Amino acid sequence: MKKIIYMAGITLVGLFGCKTMQNKQSANKAEFPAFSTEGHRGGRGLMPENTIIAMKHAIDLGITTLEMDTHISKDGKVVVTHDDYLSPAFMLTPEGKEIPKSDAKKYPVYQMDYSQLKAFDLGTKVHAGFPQQKKIKTYIPLLSELIDEVQLYSKGKKQMFYNIETKCSAKGDGIVNPAPEQFVKLLMDVIEAKGISPYVVIQSFDKRTLQILHKKYPQIRTSFLVDNKKSLQENLDDLGFNPFILSPAYKMVDSDLVKQCHEKQIKVIPWTVNTKVEIAAIKALKVDGIISDYPDLLLD
Numbered sequence: 140m141k142k143i144i145y146m147a148g149i150t151l152v153g154l155f156g157c158k159t160m161q162n163k164q165s166a167n168k169a170e171f172p173a174f175s176t177e178g179h180r181g182g183r184g185l186m187p188e189n190t191i192i193a194m195k196h197a198i199d200l201g202i203t204t205l206e207m208d209t210h211i212s213k214d215g216k217v218v219v220t221h222d223d224y225l226s227p228a229f230m231l232t233p234e235g236k237e238i239p240k241s242d243a244k245k246y247p248v249y250q251m252d253y254s255q256l257k258a259f260d261l262g263t264k265v266h267a268g269f270p271q272q273k274k275i276k277t278y279i280p281l282l283s284e285l286i287d288e289v290q291l292y293s294k295g296k297k298q299m300f301y302n303i304e305t306k307c308s309a310k311g312d313g314i315v316n317p318a319p320e321q322f323v324k325l326l327m328d329v330i331e332a333k334g335i336s337p338y339v340v341i342q343s344f345d346k347r348t349l350q351i352l353h354k355k356y357p358q359i360r361t362s363f364l365v366d367n368k369k370s371l372q373e374n375l376d377d378l379g380f381n382p383f384i385l386s387p388a389y390k391m392v393d394s395d396l397v398k399q400c401h402e403k404q405i406k407v408i409p410w411t412v413n414t415k416v417e418i419a420a421i422k423a424l425k426v427d428g429i430i431s432d433y434p435d436l437l438l439d
Contacts, residue, residue, distance in 0.1 A: 175428025
């Protein structure tokens, strides 16, 4: 009898401990927007991409979620920028000169200290792909600085969500990005220090960073970026778990994909949907949000 009581006690403790952990993880997650409106790279169709001024403009528009990209600098700083190399398409040197196309791989972000990166101007040169983009001299920000500015700017308003991409790949390890474990650690150090974990989604094409997050930071929501011809189940099997969000290239999305995801309690947030016609068509499929270079179109 004593043995039965003892074993029952262990079972109850185990169940209580499991329940407590689940409650703790739930408490660490704020309610996600019913429909997530996201400005791609802060809304690069309207403002210089991945900049503090772009994020503030997106807040002014009324979007729910700030979408951005992160790299790691040579001195281990988490910086908000998309490309592996500083781009001749829209960046100028510290001297205000254009970067020749022949130098397209002259400035790898991962091989430069942040002080060097910050000196480049990414807001003055006209971006041929986005002629409506407002031209303002600005720079690549630290993620920590961007979060501070956003939190201060949005004070008194509804808390913003952050959709943060890890820009890395296996072929880039040690060349244009650190190993995924180091990338995730540096990124999460910033997120946790700023106290925004409940409002963060980490997205990536690199399944490794999402797998590390799933194992070591289960309280963090993840989003699997995909652009392929695989089935939903093939993509999920490749990842190894069901993410909070599946984020496909928008041309991959149909009603069947959305239905399958929703049956698995996975949200669908496609990218990058840039016209009113396309936005209306994608919304009609009952997706859970949209990422667009023109976030103003999401709010019409």
